[in-house]
Amino acid sequence: MTAVDLTVIVVLVIVLAVFFDFTNGFHDTANAMATPIATGALRPRVAVTVAALLNLVGAFLSTEVAKTISGGIIREGPGGVEITPTMIFAGLIGAVIWNMITWLRGLPSSSSHALFGGLIGAALVGAGTGSVDFGVVLSKVVLPAFLAPLVAGLVAFTATRLAYRITRRPVGKNQRGGFRVGQMFTSSLVALAHGTNDAQKTMGVITLALIAGGFLDTGASPPFWVILVCALAIALGTYTGGWRIIQTMGGGLTDIKATQGFSAEASTAATVLASSHLGFALSTTQVSSGSIIGAGLGRRGGVIQWGTASKIVIAWFITLPAAGLVGAACELIARAGTIGLVIDALLGAGVIVAIFVASRRKPAEQSNALEVDVAMNSVLTRQERRARAKKRGDEMLAERRRMSDESSLFEMGADDAVDVPAEGGSR
Amino acid sequence: MIDWGAFVVVALVSLVSAAALVSLYAAGLRLLAVEGPVRVARAGAYGCFVVCGLGVLFGIYLIVPAFHGG
Numbered sequence A: 001m002t003a004v005d006l007t008v009i010v011v012l013v014i015v016l017a018v019f020f021d022f023t024n025g026f027h028d029t030a031n032a033m034a035t036p037i038a039t040g041a042l043r044p045r046v047a048v049t050v051a052a053l054l055n056l057v058g059a060f061l062s063t064e065v066a067k068t069i070s071g072g073i074i075r076e077g078p079g080g081v082e083i084t085p086t087m088i089f090a091g092l093i094g095a096v097i098w099n100m101i102t103w104l105r106g107l108p109s110s111s112s113h114a115l116f117g118g119l120i121g122a123a124l125v126g127a128g129t130g131s132v133d134f135g136v137v138l139s140k141v142v143l144p145a146f147l148a149p150l151v152a153g154l155v156a157f158t159a160t161r162l163a164y165r166i167t168r169r170p171v172g173k174n175q176r177g178g179f180r181v182g183q184m185f186t187s188s189l190v191a192l193a194h195g196t197n198d199a200q201k202t203m204g205v206i207t208l209a210l211i212a213g214g215f216l217d218t219g220a221s222p223p224f225w226v227i228l229v230c231a232l233a234i235a236l237g238t239y240t241g242g243w244r245i246i247q248t249m250g251g252g253l254t255d256i257k258a259t260q261g262f263s264a265e266a267s268t269a270a271t272v273l274a275s276s277h278l279g280f281a282l283s284t285t286q287v288s289s290g291s292i293i294g295a296g297l298g299r300r301g302g303v304i305q306w307g308t309a310s311k312i313v314i315a316w317f318i319t320l321p322a323a324g325l326v327g328a329a330c331e332l333i334a335r336a337g338t339i340g341l342v343i344d345a346l347l348g349a350g351v352i353v354a355i356f357v358a359s360r361r362k363p364a365e366q367s368n369a370l371e372v373d374v375a376m377n378s379v380l381t382r383q384e385r386r387a388r389a390k391k392r393g394d395e396m397l398a399e400r401r402r403m404s405d406e407s408s409l410f411e412m413g414a415d416d417a418v419d420v421p422a423e424g425g426s427r
Numbered sequence B: 001m002i003d004w005g006a007f008v009v010v011a012l013v014s015l016v017s018a019a020a021l022v023s024l025y026a027a028g029l030r031l032l033a034v035e036g037p038v039r040v041a042r043a044g045a046y047g048c049f050v051v052c053g054l055g056v057l058f059g060i061y062l063i064v065p066a067f068h069g070g
Helices: A003-039 A044-061 A085-104 A111-127 A134-167 A176-212 A224-240 A243-252 A258-277 A284-298 A306-334 A338-361 A373-377 A382-404 A406-411 A419-426 B004-032 B039-063
Strands: none
Touching: A003 A044, A003 A085, A003 A111, A003 A176, A003 A224, A003 A243, A003 A258, A003 A284, A003 A338, A044 A176, A044 A224, A085 A111, A085 A176, A085 A243, A085 A306, A085 A338, A111 A134, A111 A176, A111 A306, A134 A258, A134 A284, A134 A306, A134 B004, A176 A224, A176 A258, A176 A284, A176 B004, A176 B039, A243 A284, A243 A306, A258 A284, A258 B004, A258 B039, A284 A306, A306 A338, B004 B039
């Protein structure tokens, strides 16, 4: 490979890595901000702004960048295979495309698993089956995908039960509306933790690509511009707000009340912090989804949409192979040399644009951030759908304002009468 | 292959810390709802919120590596 080729590919990797960082940001806004938006603790625009700022700050806070891209899944480094910039490029395309597809479907899936998947696919094609340590894949990706939601769900379930138990009042008004204030803090904690974790991954990828291209010395720390660009990309992505995923997490899984939202985010924060400091890494996305389901189960009368939940779980388990397939295909094409790289880049750009265009046909805006399947499944003309969505959005906002204070359970309308004896009687 | 010990520790620590934080905050809210002579209850409630705040600060301490040397 000539020096010019190498420069071209390193530039491509950087551009793609920054875009991956952006998708990572909007994919994960929901982890922190779905519940406060759903309970009315924060207005949607305020919530994503706060999350974006915290991600920006978080990206600068932690300067320790991973020494390996794949965390041991690929036998990289001395004695193992060499990860070429081409492989990183192919892997990134796989990760980005999978992130876009899951976003289009409104499914929260782990961005790091998508990145691992893409890299694994590219490494299998580029360096043979010996390059991937499948034991590590099992222990770092597959098993944690089972365990993370279980642990988080159990923690959130317990926390929610406790919260309802402690705040219940047989007679008189309770103060559960106050949980919305607490939600701001717990959600912000999750957003900050996300910024310190996830921007690092992209910085690591860019730094390793620069090292592989000979632009930095081995073991160099990322230059300041890399940190700046990554921080801005993840913050911008977060600010753009993956409304589709926020819809799923905030309303699609279960109807979240302030008490549950607070418990769920507190559980997410506790589990994520414990896992990152006590040596058993869990995916933030999976922890967050598990917490929301646990909190949903913790409220009496809470209903979980298991259909949506199982779609999410299926998405988790095909994230790795799906991103891997795309990564492998891209690596195959890229082996044709520079022309292959150009074809890859064009194909990738084409798919991304196509997904974006598809997303505009079924827009998911903040006004109907809580409207889930109904709006998605309707087959109306565009104008009708817009008018309807606006009307519904307004109604939903009004309804949410009326319902958001949990203390008002006793004054609920006639259609909620079934819930009142169980809820009001015991609490 | 998989470090079950670390996993159990993570699960227990998460459970205890989340339960403690949520219980404290909930207790604070419950104390705010007390009727009658409220001075002691109010003080207790704000005490609960302060401890919760300390918990959040500890979370920030854990998140920022500069505070605890990596």
